[in-house]
Amino acid sequence: MPGLLEKRRDDREEGEIPTAGMADIAFLLLIFFLLVTTINVDTGIGMTLPPKLEDQEPPPVKERNLFNILVNSQGDLLVEDEPANIGQLRQRVKAHVTNFGEEPDLSVSPDDAVISIKTDAQTPYDTYIQVLDEVWMAYREIWDQIARTGQTPQGDQVLDQTYDSYEAYRSTLEPQEENLIREAFKAQISIAEPDTGD
Amino acid sequence: MASQRFERRTSDTEPGFTTASLPDIVFMLLIFFMVSTVLREQDIKVRTQLPEAEALTKIEQKRLISKIHIGPLKKGENEGDTAIQIDDALIDNRRAIRQIMYNKLQNEPRLIASLKVDVGSEMEVVNEVQQELREAGALRINYSSNRENPPN
Structure with a gap:
């Protein structure tokens, strides 16, 4: 009699759905998605285009505040009306924006300084990106310095704490949070409008 | 018991x-x-070998990005001609870009136009696209580039 009771209990236990294979199925799917996933982040040089002008003249910029970079169809550079090469560009841009009115030909203050890049129709895109990159890197190096010291080159305190680099500071920002470094030391890079041909 | x-x-x-x-x-x-997971990348009909740069920013918010591919056509009878591709379609009439981008901007005001331009391109086509983007009011752009490996 106890044997019969035993048997009936065994029957009931075997009636359950076996869930052991469930994990295997899930693992298989998991491995599939693991393999096909690409967590690649888009990287690039960010720019903001000027808004469309409705017949009004662009605001005038004083000649000394303007740092002109011209790139011709061969990819040669003309910086402030003199031929130059890309290697010197970063230092010259830095000298221009951190001039604070010292040299009479360079900018009055970082807020007034404008870097203008003008290209020809046949300018290679690669050269344009290299030039743009050097200009941004000039600003990036200044921002790095602000992040490390917490102060702008003028001596204004902008950050409560210091960071290893500008990137390290930027990664701590929330999407809506204001970027204090960029706010304190604005980058003004202008992509000159192409000639319309007349 | x-x-x-x-x-x-x-x-x-x-x-x-x-x-x-x-x-x-x-x-x-x-x-x-x-x-x-992004299972399928778009079928890209133009060759876009991206330039290398140092001053890169990452775009974390993927959904804001709208990609514009500019480069030589990969196949077809006009192979090698510079063409523009937005989403899955090649753009024949460059004047149409403003309408396309304007519509996209209505759906996503914080849109970032990611310009994936082949290194061999000339500035003429890039300028033209930029003028179209200005017409559309899509002012946030990003020149897509890869990280430069500094020579050590």
């Missing part, structure tokens, strides 16, 4: 850890990867 036996039985089944929640854990991981 019967209760004693019952107790012995339960203590017999106790050892051996439960794997019942294992599928739950795995499913959770699975769902994460399913959501973050």
